[in-house]
Amino acid sequence: MNPILEKHIKKYIQPSEEDISLFSSLVTFQTVTAKSFLLEPGNSSKNEFFVVKGCLKAYYLDSKGARHIIQFAIENWWVSDFEAFYKNTPSTLYIEAIEDSTLLTLSYENKEILFLKSPIFERYFRILLTNAFIGVRKRILSSLQKDATERYLEFCNVYPSIEHRVQNNHIANYLGISPESLCRIKRALKNNLTN
Amino acid sequence: MNPILEKHIKKYIQPSEEDISLFSSLVTFQTVTAKSFLLEPGNSSKNEFFVVKGCLKAYYLDSKGARHIIQFAIENWWVSDFEAFYKNTPSTLYIEAIEDSTLLTLSYENKEILFLKSPIFERYFRILLTNAFIGVRKRILSSLQKDATERYLEFCNVYPSIEHRVQNNHIANYLGISPESLCRIKRALKNNLTN
Numbered sequence: 001m002n003p004i005l006e007k008h009i010k011k012y013i014q015p016s017e018e019d020i021s022l023f024s025s026l027v028t029f030q031t032v033t034a035k036s037f038l039l040e041p042g043n044s045s046k047n048e049f050f051v052v053k054g055c056l057k058a059y060y061l062d063s064k065g066a067r068h069i070i071q072f073a074i075e076n077w078w079v080s081d082f083e084a085f086y087k088n089t090p091s092t093l094y095i096e097a098i099e100d101s102t103l104l105t106l107s108y109e110n111k112e113i114l115f116l117k118s119p120i121f122e123r124y125f126r127i128l129l130t131n132a133f134i135g136v137r138k139r140i141l142s143s144l145q146k147d148a149t150e151r152y153l154e155f156c157n158v159y160p161s162i163e164h165r166v167q168n169n170h171i172a173n174y175l176g177i178s179p180e181s182l183c184r185i186k187r188a189l190k191n192n193l194t195n
Numbered sequence: 196m197n198p199i200l201e202k203h204i205k206k207y208i209q210p211s212e213e214d215i216s217l218f219s220s221l222v223t224f225q226t227v228t229a230k231s232f233l234l235e236p237g238n239s240s241k242n243e244f245f246v247v248k249g250c251l252k253a254y255y256l257d258s259k260g261a262r263h264i265i266q267f268a269i270e271n272w273w274v275s276d277f278e279a280f281y282k283n284t285p286s287t288l289y290i291e292a293i294e295d296s297t298l299l300t301l302s303y304e305n306k307e308i309l310f311l312k313s314p315i316f317e318r319y320f321r322i323l324l325t326n327a328f329i330g331v332r333k334r335i336l337s338s339l340q341k342d343a344t345e346r347y348l349e350f351c352n353v354y355p356s357i358e359h360r361v362q363n364n365h366i367a368n369y370l371g372i373s374p375e376s377l378c379r380i381k382r383a384l385k386n387n388l389t390n
Contacts, residue, residue, distance in 0.1 A: 063340065
């Protein structure tokens with residue numbers, strides 16, 4: 001089993017050696033180069049991806065061609081067009097590698113086999129989904145109640161150390177503010193720290 | 196076991212009689228009158244509520260006192276301040292009954308007992324969380340890509356027949372539009388149907 005995924009799993013559950021071996025046999029190893037696409041709108045989304053190393057973004061292009069980044073994925077994150085994956089509908093998202101990335105790929109069919117043979121992984125994915133659901137709901141609430149500086153600090157907390165890996169305008173896009181506003185916020189925070 | 200919850204559970208998993216009895220022993224029956232609060236900001240959120248009958252709303256008041264409805268809950272929905280429930284932090288939400296409602300209450304401790312003794316319910320809650328996560332993410336995407344009429348139709352699909360149970364201004368609030376805009380949308384849809 002890949003040690004990074006194994007460590008991640010053991011953060012949440014205590015699987016047996018057999019459980020781990022099974023999971024290991026059901027994922028495939030994949031490397032992608034920066035700027036390549038794992039998913040594009042209209043494609044079927046048959047896989048979830050666990051990031052062993054690298055950085056990706058999931059985004060949507062609106063009818064005017066404007067990009068809206070809805071998720072970054074760094075080490076230890078799972079990424080997919082989850083609606084398309086679970087509902088077997090065409091994807092509406094792009095998933096694009098920002099850096100050369102190493103991934104473990106789990107197909108829908110293999111995930112069902114995993115649950116059937118090692119139901120302990122129901123718990124692992126239930127806990128991850130709980131956290132993901134809380135995260136998305138928190139993001140909605142934050143957009144209502146928090147100013148851009150607070151949202152930026154929350155972002156840094158969710159994605160530690162992403163700062164130097166992702167372009168400023170991508171972070172601004174995720175936060176729903178202009179790149180200029182983000183620069184002002186970062187400058188003000190830096191000044192506060194050094195004063 | 197309450198037949199409505201049992202039916203809901205059996206939509207997703209095949210529990211044994213013992214599993215059902217256990218779940219039944221861990222929930223408590225509760226009735227609340229319209230306009231009463233199940234949760235207020237600052238309280239600890241130790242329970243999740245399954246709606247057997249009735250209608251509730253979960254909302255947030257921003258610093259200017261403006262209300263933002265983030266969820267309605269009707270029959271077969273679970274409702275809680277999920278972040279406060281799972282992270283054991285004070286609630287940031289109000290949960291208020293819109294109608295006299297009948298609920299089944301599941302505490303955090305009893306939910307953990309349920310998972311320990313009947314792990315099949317990991318699957319039930321994993322599937323519900325998957326759907327909830329997809330729903331919230333879809334709502335974010337809809338706010339970016341869809342116009343108010345499309346979002347209203349999507350809302351009617353998610354909350355069938357809620358139309359006559361919830362005030363117009365509450366639905367408008369949930370959709371992030373003015374009550375006047377919602378009236379115009381409903382009139383236009385009605386005219387389209389009758390033409």
